[in-house]
Amino acid sequence: MEPISRLLMRNPVFAGVYERIWRPTFTRLFSLGGSATEDYDRALRAWLARPGERLVLDVACGPGNYTRLIADGLTGDGQCVGIDFSPAMLRQAVRTNATGRATYLRADAHAIPFADNTFDVVTCLAALYLIPDPLSVIDEMVRVARPGGDIVIFTSVATELTSLPGVRFAVEAATGFHIFDEHAVVDRLRAAGAVDVEQTITGQGQYVLGVAPDSRPTP
Numbered sequence: 001m002e003p004i005s006r007l008l009m010r011n012p013v014f015a016g017v018y019e020r021i022w023r024p025t026f027t028r029l030f031s032l033g034g035s036a037t038e039d040y041d042r043a044l045r046a047w048l049a050r051p052g053e054r055l056v057l058d059v060a061c062g063p064g065n066y067t068r069l070i071a072d073g074l075t076g077d078g079q080c081v082g083i084d085f086s087p088a089m090l091r092q093a094v095r096t097n098a099t100g101r102a103t104y105l106r107a108d109a110h111a112i113p114f115a116d117n118t119f120d121v122v123t124c125l126a127a128l129y130l131i132p133d134p135l136s137v138i139d140e141m142v143r144v145a146r147p148g149g150d151i152v153i154f155t156s157v158a159t160e161l162t163s164l165p166g167v168r169f170a171v172e173a174a175t176g177f178h179i180f181d182e183h184a185v186v187d188r189l190r191a192a193g194a195v196d197v198e199q200t201i202t203g204q205g206q207y208v209l210g211v212a213p214d215s216r217p218t219p
């Protein structure tokens with residue numbers, strides 16, 4: 001049977017309440033009572049929305065909440081493309097977060113349908129933990145980023161709490177939500193060739209930033 005988290009992402013009612021209700025609650029939950037994730041998210045949002053002429057890819061964009069935010073800051077020929085697998089999420093994105101600079105496309109993050117070296121920024125926020133083969137998505141993000149382009153990831157990370165006996169297994173089994181080992185995302189990003197990789201752990205979540213390399217490692 002499919003895990004509840006994946007069923008939810010395809011549900012139109014969930015897609016309708018995701019941006020206003022689910023995402024803010026979930027962001028808060030990541031810090032369990034503190035505000036570390038909310039604080040980082042606020043700073044990240046300001047950085048993502050900064051003015052400029054960029055081509056940005058928002059992988060697993062959901063209802064376009066960050067796609068729109070990024071698009072609204074762009075200037076000149078700047079564009080933000082949001083890709084997602086869920087028709088319900090994409091319909092919601094088109095309904096609520098359509099603008100001239102935001103484009104939505106149905107695509108699988110495991111095989112991003114763009115050429116190498118295309119985007120100035122590639123984001124994947126609050127989604128890797130739902131994707132069946134998440135580390136391969138990191139390779140794809142680096143592949144489609146242009147040399148010097150920014151990679152931005154927000155996802156789960158194993159902590160003291162989730163390392164308590166049975167907790168991680170229970171969360172993963174009950175929800176289908178994957179909890180990454182502390183170094184898994186950073187290591188994969190570096191192995192894909194990214195440089196200047198930085199990890200910030202905020203409660204139960206991690207933000208990982210990196211820069212796509214000038215030349216790619218040969219497979």
Ligand SMILES: C[S@@+](CC[C@H](N)C(=O)[O-])C[C@H]1O[C@@H](n2cnc3c(N)ncnc32)[C@H](O)[C@@H]1O
Pocket residue numbers: 009010023059060061062063065066083084085086089107108109110124125126127130131132
């Ligand atoms: C929780 S939403 C995240 C939305 C938004 N990025 C945010 O930060 O709030 C996760 C999204 O990942 C999408 N997703 C899951 N697996 C995917 C895949 N293989 N390819 C593309 N999107 C996928 C789901 O459909 C869902 O819309």
